[in-house]
Amino acid sequence: MAEQKWPEKYPVEGKRGRKYGTVAAMRVAPMVKAAIGGAVEAKAQGKAIAYCFIESNYDEIIRAMDIVPMWTENYAGICGAKRDTQRFLDKADSLGFSRSLCTYATCGLGFDAWREELGSMPPEAPWGGQARPDVMLSSGQIICDPRNKWYQAVQQFMPDVPVYNCAALWPLYEDDIDRREVEPYYVKYLAEDLRGLVRFLEEHLHGKMDWDRLWEVIKLADETTDLHAECRELRKAVPTPMDTGDAMNTMVPQAFMMGTQEAHDFYRDLRDELKYKVERGLGVIPEEKYRLIWPGGLPSWFALMDFNYFWSKGAVFPVESTYNELVYPARELDLPRTDDPLEYMAWRWMRRQTYWWDKARKRPGSEPDVEKLITWIEEYKIDGVVIHEAYSCRSWHVGLLWQVNQLAKIYKPIPVLILKEDRKEVEYRELPSLVLESDMIDISSYSEAETRAKIDAFIETLESIKSRKVEV
C-alpha cells in the first residue's frame, strides 16, 4: 500500500496499527479514564453520582444540576476493551443471572454485587472502578430492552439507591401514520416525564434546578451536535479521512459528555482535523478499494483491531449508524418555539427519532432505519455492508438482520446499463453483506481466526463484484 505524505500537524500514531487514525481519537481514552476516575473522586468529595444510560434524553438536566454521571454501559464496554469482563460475568452467573442476558447488564450487575459485598472496589477494577451511585436514572428507550430491569436488579445490592424510570419513548413507525398527528401526545408525555425527573433529582439530591443554566447547557449541546454532524459530512470525502474504527472512539463526547465544553471543543477540533485532511486528500488508507457501512449494532470492544484488518485489505468504513442515531442538527428539525426547556428537549428528541419518517413514507415498503441506510449508501458511495450480531444485544440483533434483508431486496445483483460521457458500462449494482458473530464484551464468543477468515472471504466477494463491471 502506498505511503501518504503526512503532515506534522497531525502526527501518525503508528502504534497498534492505527497508523492513519485521527489525532482527536487518540484523546478519547484519556478523557474516558479521567471521567471514570473523576467520578470516583467526586464521590469521595461528596458530590452526587447518578448511574445513567446513554441516549436517554436527560444529559443536559444532569449537567445543569452538576450531577456526575456514571455511564454503566460505558463502564462495561471499558471492561470489555481491557479484556477484563469474565470475572464480573462469572459473578453475575453465580448469582443466577442468565448468560443470555445483555452482557453489559450482567457485567455491571456482577461488578456492583462484588463492590457491595466488599464495601470497596473489586481488586484492580479497570480504571479505578464504577463509583457507587446516589440515584439511578433508568431508561425506557426502546432500543435496549434490559435497561429498566437492570437498575431494578441492581437495587438487590443497593436497596438504598432510588431509581427514576425515564420514558424516553418514541412512536413506532407505521407508513400510514403521519408523525405530525402523533408527535404532540408524545411530546406532552416526554416533557412531563422530564419534569418528574427534575423533581426526583431535587428531592433526593437536595439541589435546585437552575432553569437559565439548563438553557445554556442545551445551547452548548446543540452546538456540539452541529459540529459532530459536520464531522460526519466530511467523512463523505474519497478517501475518507476517518472511519468507523475511529468513530467508535470519537462518539464518546456525544454519548457521554453532551452538554459539556469539553465535548464541544472535542468536535470542533475533530471537525478542523477532518477538514484539513479532506482538503489535502489524506485518507485513513491512501488507496481505498472498498467503502463499507456499519449499519448499526455494537462492535466487539475487545476486537476493534478488526477494523485495522479491514484497512489492511483496502477497506474502510466512512459511515456507521451506531451512535449516529441522534446526530442531527437542531436547525434541521423545524422545532416549534417554546420557552420551556423541557418541552424543547422533548420536541428535539421526538424530531430526531422521527428524522427519517417522511423520507421512508415516500418509498413503499421502506422503513426509517432502512431509508437512512439507503441514503448513506448512496451519499458515502458504499460498496458493502458489515454487521455484527452481538449475541447478547437482542433488540439490535433482530432489527439488523431485517435491515440487511431489506437492503438485499433493493440492491439486487442485476445488470444496470450506465451511460457515461464517452462509453456505456454495465454495472451490477449489488451490495454484499457480511455478518460477523460474537458479542460486545463476552470474549468467549469470539474467534479471531474465524472472524478474519470471514473478512477475507468478504473482501474476495467485493473484488469479484467489482470485476464484473464491464465496458460495452
Add this chain to the structure above:
Amino acid sequence: MDYFAGVDIGSTMTKVVIMGEEEVVISLVRVTTPEQRKLANKVMEEALEKASLSFDEITYVIATGYGRINVAFADKQITEISCHARGVASLIPAVKTIIDIGGQDSKGIKLSGGKVVGFVMNDKCAAGTGRFLEITARALGVKLEEIGELSLTARNPAEISNTCTVFAEQEVINKLAGGVPLNDILAGLHQAIASRIASLVSRLGIEREVMVTGGGAKNVGLVKALESKLDLPVLIPPDPLLTGAIGAALLGRDLVKKAKNEGLPVTKRQRSLEEVKFFA
C-alpha cells in the same frame, strides 16, 4: 506447458489438485492431522511424484481451506469460499447455491454468473457439520461411511431434540438404551443436521441449481434429508471433496492467463517446497 496446483487444507482432509491448461492431471486426498498441516509439503511432493512433475514445473500454487496459512510454498492464499465457487462454476455453470458440508464447519455460498455474491458460515457450533455425525456415529458404534445408507432404511425416524453435539451424543445413547432402532436414530440425526444446514443456507435465499460439496455430500442419508428439507433436488459433483482444490488451481490459472493477456509479469512468491517454519 503450464501447470497449476490447488492445495485445500480442510479440518479433516487435505486435498491437492494439479492441473494443466485444461484438465486435472492428478488429485490426492489425505487425512489432515496437526502433523499433516505442518507437512503440507509432503502431500504436495506425493502428488508431484504421482504426476511425474517437479515443483519448478508448477507455474502457480494457490492454497485454500482453513489451514491455507500453513502452506508456505503457495504463491497466494484464497479463501475456500472463492475456491469452491470457482470449482463448482467450472463443473456446472448453472449452479447458484453451494452447500459445503465440511468436517469443522458448514457453509452456504450464493453465486451469480459464477461469482460469489454472498455467503454464510456456521463456525461456532459442531451441530450442522461432519463432526456432529462423526461423534454420534462413534457413540453408536457404527462406521461413519455406513450411517448414511443405514439411515435410509428407517421406518420411524427418531426425534433428536438437542442441537448441541455433546448433549445429542447423550440423547442418542439414551434412545438406543430405550430400544429405539439404530436406523431410526440415524435417520433422526440426519434430519437434525439437515435442518440446521437448511436454516443456515436459507439466509442467503436458496436458488436452483443447488450443489452440495464437502465430505457431507458423500453421505447419501444426509443428502436425501437435505433434499427433503429444502424441497428440491441437489446436485453432487463427481468428487465432492475436490471442488475447493480444483477451484484453487483454476483461480491460479485465471491469474496467470490474465497477467499474460495483459502483458504483465506473474507475481510469484520466492517459494520452496518446505514445511512451514513458524511451528518451530
